[in-house]
Each structure stands twice: as C-alpha cells, then as structure tokens.
Amino acid sequence: MSRSTSRPLRLVLASLVAGAALFVVSTPALANGLSLIFPDPASPNGHNIYDLYVWITYPAAVVFIGVEATLLIIIFRFRRKHPAQVGASWHGSTALEITWTVIPTLLIAVIAFLAFQELQRDFSVEAANNHPDLNVAVRGEQFSWSYTYDQGFTVKNQMVVPVGKMVHLTFDSTDVIHSWWVPALNGKTDAVPGYTNQSWIKVDPGVLGSCSGNDRHRDQATGGCVFHGECAELCGAGHYSMQIDVLAVSQQEFDAWTKKQQTPPATPKPSPSPSPSASPSAGPSPSPSAKPSP
Amino acid sequence: MATVAQPQVIDEAYERSLWSPITIWLTTTDHKLIGIMYMFTSFLAFLVAGIFALIMRVQLAQPNLNVVDAETYNQLVSAHGTTMIFFFVTLFLTGMANYIVPIMVGARDMAFPRVNALGFWLVPVSIGLYYSGFFAGGALNAGWTGYPPLTSKHFNPGLGVDFWTLSLIVWAISGIMASVNFLTTILALRAPGMTLLRLPLFVWAQISTSLLLLIVGAPLAGAMILTEIDRQFGTNFFTSAGRPVLYQHLFWFFGHPEVYIMILPGFGMISEIIPVFSRKRIFGYESMVLAIFGIVFLSMGVWAHHMYTVGLNIYVETMFMALTAAIAVPTGIKFFNWMATAWQGAIEFTTPMKFAFGFLATFVIGGITGVYLSAVPVDTQLHQSYYVVAHLHYVLFGGSVFTIFAGIYYWFPKWTGRLLNERLGNWNFWTMLVGFNGTFLIMHTLGLDGMPRRIATYAREDWAGVNFFITVMSFLLAFSVLLFVINVLYSRKHGVIAGNDPWDGNTLEWATTSPPEPYNFERVPEVRSFMPLRDAKLAAAGSPTASDH
Numbered sequence: 001m002s003r004s005t006s007r008p009l010r011l012v013l014a015s016l017v018a019g020a021a022l023f024v025v026s027t028p029a030l031a032n033g034l035s036l037i038f039p040d041p042a043s044p045n046g047h048n049i050y051d052l053y054v055w056i057t058y059p060a061a062v063v064f065i066g067v068e069a070t071l072l073i074i075i076f077r078f079r080r081k082h083p084a085q086v087g088a089s090w091h092g093s094t095a096l097e098i099t100w101t102v103i104p105t106l107l108i109a110v111i112a113f114l115a116f117q118e119l120q121r122d123f124s125v126e127a128a129n130n131h132p133d134l135n136v137a138v139r140g141e142q143f144s145w146s147y148t149y150d151q152g153f154t155v156k157n158q159m160v161v162p163v164g165k166m167v168h169l170t171f172d173s174t175d176v177i178h179s180w181w182v183p184a185l186n187g188k189t190d191a192v193p194g195y196t197n198q199s200w201i202k203v204d205p206g207v208l209g210s211c212s213g214n215d216r217h218r219d220q221a222t223g224g225c226v227f228h229g230e231c232a233e234l235c236g237a238g239h240y241s242m243q244i245d246v247l248a249v250s251q252q253e254f255d256a257w258t259k260k261q262q263t264p265p266a267t268p269k270p271s272p273s274p275s276p277s278a279s280p281s282a283g284p285s286p287s288p289s290a291k292p293s294p
Numbered sequence: 295m296a297t298v299a300q301p302q303v304i305d306e307a308y309e310r311s312l313w314s315p316i317t318i319w320l321t322t323t324d325h326k327l328i329g330i331m332y333m334f335t336s337f338l339a340f341l342v343a344g345i346f347a348l349i350m351r352v353q354l355a356q357p358n359l360n361v362v363d364a365e366t367y368n369q370l371v372s373a374h375g376t377t378m379i380f381f382f383v384t385l386f387l388t389g390m391a392n393y394i395v396p397i398m399v400g401a402r403d404m405a406f407p408r409v410n411a412l413g414f415w416l417v418p419v420s421i422g423l424y425y426s427g428f429f430a431g432g433a434l435n436a437g438w439t440g441y442p443p444l445t446s447k448h449f450n451p452g453l454g455v456d457f458w459t460l461s462l463i464v465w466a467i468s469g470i471m472a473s474v475n476f477l478t479t480i481l482a483l484r485a486p487g488m489t490l491l492r493l494p495l496f497v498w499a500q501i502s503t504s505l506l507l508l509i510v511g512a513p514l515a516g517a518m519i520l521t522e523i524d525r526q527f528g529t530n531f532f533t534s535a536g537r538p539v540l541y542q543h544l545f546w547f548f549g550h551p552e553v554y555i556m557i558l559p560g561f562g563m564i565s566e567i568i569p570v571f572s573r574k575r576i577f578g579y580e581s582m583v584l585a586i587f588g589i590v591f592l593s594m595g596v597w598a599h600h601m602y603t604v605g606l607n608i609y610v611e612t613m614f615m616a617l618t619a620a621i622a623v624p625t626g627i628k629f630f631n632w633m634a635t636a637w638q639g640a641i642e643f644t645t646p647m648k649f650a651f652g653f654l655a656t657f658v659i660g661g662i663t664g665v666y667l668s669a670v671p672v673d674t675q676l677h678q679s680y681y682v683v684a685h686l687h688y689v690l691f692g693g694s695v696f697t698i699f700a701g702i703y704y705w706f707p708k709w710t711g712r713l714l715n716e717r718l719g720n721w722n723f724w725t726m727l728v729g730f731n732g733t734f735l736i737m738h739t740l741g742l743d744g745m746p747r748r749i750a751t752y753a754r755e756d757w758a759g760v761n762f763f764i765t766v767m768s769f770l771l772a773f774s775v776l777l778f779v780i781n782v783l784y785s786r787k788h789g790v791i792a793g794n795d796p797w798d799g800n801t802l803e804w805a806t807t808s809p810p811e812p813y814n815f816e817r818v819p820e821v822r823s824f825m826p827l828r829d830a831k832l833a834a835a836g837s838p839t840a841s842d843h
Contacts, residue, residue: 119608123611173534192538
C-alpha cells in the first residue's frame with residue numbers, strides 16, 4: 001500500500017507558503033488603512049468596550065500562541081521514524097488535567113468579571129438615565145431612521161448631538177427588527193416593535209478638533225464630525241441601504257440647529273434635513289423628512 | 295476474532311453495495327446504504343450552498359456591485375445558511391454515524407431499520423420543500439434565523455417563508471427519529487462486554503448529539519409551527535403586535551445546541567483519528583467523556599448570548615455570559631487531551647491526520663473569538679457583523695467541515711474498499727487550509743471596522759481591498775472542494791485497495807470487511823476495552839490486553 005508520507009521538509013515548505021499567504025492576507029487591510037481593531041472610540045462607553053476587548057486579547061494571545069506552538073512542536077518532534085514505531089504508553093495525568101481545567105476556569109472568571117463590571121457601568125438602565133442632557137427617540141422603519149428630540153421635532157437620516165453632553169437614546173421600530181450601530185460611539189441596540197430599548201452616548205469634545213477615520217468625516221457647514229454606521233439586523237431588501245449618520249457639533253451649533261428645527265416651516269413643504277453634506281452612503285436618495293412627530 | 299485477519303480483496307459485496315439497482319437504494323433498510331444516501335444527499339447540498347457562497351462573494355468583491363439584486367442576495371444568504379447548517383453538516387454527520395456507529399458498537403444494524411429509512415427519506419422531502427420556494431416566487435429571504443416580524447405575512451407575503459417553516463418541521467421530525475434510533479442502538483445493541491465506559495469516543499459523541507437533538511428539535515418545530523400559524527391564521531405570537539423576541543428565545547434554544555450537534559461528532563472523530571495515527575492511547579478517556587457532557591449541559595443554558603442587543607436585563611445577560619464562557623473549559627480539556635495524545639506519539643501524517651491537525655490549528659481561533667463574543671459589552675460591537683461571520687465559519691468550517699473531511703479520508707476505505715488518493719488528499723488539505731484561512735481570518739477585521747453581515751452591498755471604499763481578497767481566496771477554497779470531488783470519483787474506481795484495516799485501527803469497524811457485509815460481522819466480537827481491535831491484535835501477538843476497564 002503506498003502512502004505518500006510528507007517529509008518534514010515538505011511540511012516546512014508548506015508552512016512557509018501558508019505563512020506567506022497569511023502575510024498577504026494582512027496586507028490589503030494595511031494598504032487600505034483599514035483598522036485592525038474597532039474605529040477610534042469617541043464616547044466613554046465605546047472607550048470602555050474597546051479597553052475590554054484589548055484586555056481579553058492578552059490571555060487570548062497567550063492561549064493562541066501556546067496552542068499553535070505546541071502543535072508545531074508535535075508536528076516536528078513526534079513523527080513516526082520507522083514503520084514499527086509505537087507511541088509512548090502513558091495516557092493520563094491527574095495533575096495535568098487539573099491544571100488545564102483550573103487555569104482556563106480562572107481566566108474565564110476574570111474575563112466574565114471584567115465584562116460584568118462594564119455591563120453595570122455602561123449598560124444598565126441607570127447608566128442610560130444618568131442625568132441626561134438630551135433625550136432622543138430613535139425609531140427604525142424600512143429602510144430609514146428617524147430621531148425625535150425632547151423639543152418635539154423629528155428629523156430623518158442624520159442625528160445631530162452636542163459634544164460632551166449625555167444623550168439618552170431610546171429605540172423602537174414601526175415594522176420589523178432593526179439594530180442601531182455606530183461602532184465609534186457604542187455597541188448595537190436593537191429597535192424592536194412593541195417595546196423600547198435604551199442606551200446612551202456622550203461624544204468626546206475632541207472630535208471637533210480631530211475627525212479622521214474611515215468611519216467619519218468633517219461636516220463643512222457646522223465644523224462638526226459625522227460618524228457613520230449601518231443597520232445591523234437584516235430587515236428586508238433595503239437593509240444594506242439603511243445607513244446611520246450621527247453629526248456631533250458644538251453646543252452653540254446644536255442650539256442654532258435646534259432653533260431652526262423648531263421654527264415651523266413657512267410653506268407646507270417639509271424642510272430638508274439640516275446638513276446637506278453628502279455622506280458616502282450607497283443608500284437610496286433621502287426621503288423627505290420632518291414628518292410631524294407622532 | 296476469526297473475522298479479523300483475512301486480508302480482503304475487492305469482492306462482490308463492494309460491487310453490490312455501490313452498483314446495486316436503484317430499487318435496492320429505494321427500499322433498503324441497511325444502515326450502511328442509508329448512511330451513504332445521507333452523505334450523498336447532504337454533500338450535494340454542500341456543493342449547492344457553496345456555489346451560493348461564491349455568488350455572494352462575487353457580489354461583495356467590490357463596493358456597489360449589482361451582480362444580484364438585494365432581494366436575491368437575501369435569498370442566497372438565507373439558503374446558504376439553512377443548507378449548510380440543516381442540510382449539509384447535520385445530515386452528513388448523521389450519515390457518517392449511521393454507517394459507523396452500529397459497526398463500532400458491534401451491532402448488525404440500527405435498532406429500528408425502518409424508522410431509519412423513513413428518517414432518511416424525509417430528508418429529500420425537507421430539502422425539496424425549502425428549495426420549492428425558489429420556484430414559487432422566491433425562497434426565504436430573512437436569513438437562516440428567520441426572525442419575525444420580517445417573516446410575518448405582512449412583510450413577507452410570498453410562499454418562501456411557508457416552504458421554509460414546513461421544511462424545518464419535517465427536518466426536525468427526521469432528526470428526532472434519527473436521535474431516538476441512535477440512542478436505542480447504542481444503549482441496547484452493544485456487543486457483549488461493551489460497557490458504557492468501553493464505548494469508542496465517537497459513539498459517546500453520537501450519544502451527546504442525539505440527546506441534544508432530541509431535546510431541542512421540538513422547540514425548533516414549535517417555533518416554526520407558531521410562525522406558520524401567525525402567517526396563515528392571523529395570530530400574534532411573533533408579529534409586531536405580539537412578542538417577536540419570544541421567537542428568538544425558542545429559535546436559539548434550538549440554535550445554539552445545534553452548533554454542538556454539528557461539532558460534537560467531529561470531536562468524536564478527532565478522538566478516534568489522533569490515537570490511531572499517533573499509535574498512542576487517547577489521553578484521559580474518562581475526562582473526554584465528562585467534557586462531552588459538560589458541553590451538552592452548558593450548551594442548553596447559553597442561547598441568549600445571541601440576544602445581547604435585544605435589551606435583556608443585564609443580570610440575565612451576566613448569567614448567559616458566565617455559562618457561555620464556561621464552555622471554553624470542557625472544550626479546552628478536550629483540546630489539551632488531544633494534544634497530550636499526540637505528544638510523544640509515533641505520528642504518521644496521512645490525510646486524515648492532516649485534517650485533524652488542521653482542525654486543531656483553526657478551531658482554536660473559533661474558540662478564542664467565542665470568548666470575546668461571550669463578553670456582553672464586546673459582543674454588542676461584534677454581534678451581527680462580519681466578525682461573527684468569521685467566528686462562525688471558524689467553528690463550523692474550521693471545526694465541523696475539517697473534521698468531516700478528516701472522517702471521510704479515514705472511513706472512505708471502509709465504505710468503498712479503496713483508499714482515497716493521498717497525493718490529491720495532500721493538495722486538497724493544503725488548498726483548503728490556505729483557502730479557508732485566507733477567506734475568513736481577515737474577515738474579522740471587517741466586522742471590527744463596522745461592516746454588518748447580510749448586507750447586499752456596501753459603499754465604503756476602504757473595505758474594497760479586503761473584500762476582493764476574501765473573494766479570491768474563497769475560490770481557492772472552492773477549488774479544494776473540487777479536488778476532493780475529483781479524488782472521490784477517481785479513487786472509487788482506481789484507489790489503492792484498502793483491506794479490512796488500512797490504518798492499523800483500534801475499533802470494531804476495522805475488524806470487518808471493507809465494505810462490510812449486510813450483517814456487518816460473521817460473529818459478534820467480544821469486547822474488553824474501548825479499543826477492542828487493538829486488544830485482539832495484541833492478543834494475537836501474545837501480549838496482554840492493552841487496557842481493561
């Protein structure tokens with residue numbers, strides 16, 4: 001019976017090819033300036049999630065490198081040298097088994113504890129309602145978002161918030177389930193018909209000075225920073241087009257914008273949303289906004 | 295063990311089983327032929343769903359493409375997921391177990407051969423129902439998870455959703471039949487002397503899988519029935535006026551254990567393959583069994599980790615997070631036991647062993663990203679993004695599919711009497727390893743960077759390079775599958791004749807002919823350990839038995 005046993009040399013060559021392939025894998029990302037981790041966070045909860053991700057990466061990297069290195073050692077050291085060779089006869093070790101049960105358990109416990117702390121800090125109902133400066137009701141519908149402000153007006157397509165202010169967000173939907181996601185600001189919150197979810201953001205004032213990244217662009221009219229996101233729950237044929245823009249501006253710009261929104265339009269024609277800045281979205285053309293809020 | 299020794303040339307049994315007239319296939323209750331039909335049918339499903347994936351990758355290769363429109367894309371997404379999960383991985387593993395488990399426990403057939411045949415023949419019904427949607431105005435378009443209210447009549451008036459619910463109800467019934475049959479076979483038809491702690495680990499894995507499917511198959515069928523009642527009779531279980539999130543609880547109470555239904559048999563195969571090719575006894579047999587059931591137990595308490603963004607109470611989320619992360623512990627035990635088995639072994643890297651090590655090297659990535667995803671705050675970022683797409687493919691491809699290929703290369707000689715070609719197998723392995731990692735490793739960064747899953751197209755130019763690269767690599771992955779198909783077609787006629795025991799195996803399937811006679815064994819062997827064939831060989835060589843339990 002002929003079995004073509006691959007020689008170690010061939011394996012080394014194959015590993016080199018695989019390594020080269022992995023290197024090639026990573027280059028398009030770097031060439032494009034695609035970040036290898038989240039976009040720069042621009043809200044305290046976004047920061048905390050980012051930090052938790054980095055914390056988990058330390059033990060994860062150790063486990064990954066440890067396992068892959070052990071596999072390589074096995075592959076190179078314990079090959080059959082002659083046809084009659086058999087392996088060692090041991091097949092158990094209580095000490096080893098306890099070790100690799102207890103250490104992962106401890107690692108997992110620490111990760112879960114850190115994650116629980118972050119949950120309490122940023123994800124509780126109390127955190128979302130912690131002296132908000134502004135309340136915005138986010139409503140998803142096939143295939144756009146609307147934002148209803150404290151002051152009673154509703155805008156579509158682009159949410160505008162003041163930097164440095166605690167913005168309490170509520171989410172619901174008029175039709176199917178959507179999910180509101182702006183990676184730079186916070187994780188996702190689902191907009192589900194029938195009940196209301198809560199979350200919050202507090203955009204770093206620093207973004208007025210520095211607004212660079214593939215997920216954001218400067219709004220020339222207001223000097224603010226537009227953060228980009230997309231609906232994250234498949235919601236129908238137009239799901240891909242359900243883009244999200246959050247414009248963070250100074251308090252003065254925000255007040256001016258608010259005043260403009262509250263001024264009843266002179267004509268029955270609805271006024272378009274405040275910032276005409278073209279977002280790089282593939283979405284359908286913006287539908288007319290400023291429907292009277294329900 | 296008189297049946298062990300005679301080397302077997304290709305004989306009439308082989309010709310009979312592969313070239314029997316169509317009526318034999320249509321009427322058989324032989325577990326081996328049914329196993330082959332399961333595998334053949336589900337592999338066709340794999341090829342179809344793979345082609346769907348390639349179409350999606352072409353659509354995503356560059357921003358703003360319109361190779362298929364958004365509605366078609368959504369149908370492809372849904373069909374790819376449904377087909378791979380329900381019709382390929384689960385059913386292919388059912389087929390492998392159908393063939394191997396009765397022989398491994400020394401039985402002559404499954405406990406209920408006619409139920410076995412009925413269970414199989416429901417499969418083409420189930421697949422046919424789902425695919426009818428494509429010819430009736432459009433198949434399911436709401437993802438394989440089919441969350442309402444998107445699947446309600448109001449938002450989805452076509453027949454695709456109805457075909458999907460009916461298909462999965464039939465699928466669940468078929469799966470429950472198979473599970474009852476496996477459990478009964480393993481508990482009632484074992485060879486003399488085969489106590490539970492002398493079961494091969496692949497058989498233990500099949501017990502765990504069958505238990506899980508028995509428990510969670512009904513909730514899946516229930517969710518589908520309620521969805522269909524909502525659609526046909528205007529009730530409001532899951533509609534906007536009802537509780538859409540209730541569906542998610544029911545679906546994921548099935549859906550997460552389903553992940554383990556798809557991976558535990560693979561774990562079992564790896565536990566058979568590594569000791570054989572390392573010529574070393576499995577490390578920590580008892581802890582392997584315990585770890586399987588640790589995973590079974592925990593897997594039923596983790597479903598809501600798919601629902602961290604729906605607005606559950608944070609203390610409820612914490613419980614699900616703790617249980618989810620805890621699964622890493624028994625999975626880790628299995629992992630370390632496999633490595634300890636190979637350590638100081640005398641390893642021969644045949645194709646099955648290459649796939650086994652490919653599984654170890656890639657599945658660990660899926661395990662690690664699983665820990666990230668278990669952490670609720672991090673998950674709210676990664677959920678429903680390409681990070682999750684990458685993660686689930688590391689688990690289901692790097693995990694399930696690599697183990698399936700390891701198992702095929704391992705057992706193909708038993709099924710057909712001929713070995714698969716090693717040279718083609720080597721190319722198959724390396725193109726798959728590189729193609730798979732090339733496709734899915736970099737995909738994590740797309741998710742981290744904000745690309746949601748299931749979008750028909752995207753506008754971001756900075757995502758273009760990576761997406762193009764992924765598309766190219768996905769064709770390398772497809773090429774590796776093509777090599778495999780060529781290998782099967784070639785080796786079935788021209789492969790090296792295997793004989794009874796080409797790998798120097800440990801378990802009973804290698805003690806009989808390749809392929810086995812319809813009755814499997816001339817004499818049912820007596821068993822004194824979980825490696826009965828190893829015992830027989832050692833006894834023949836005059837040594838004491840290797841292991842007594």
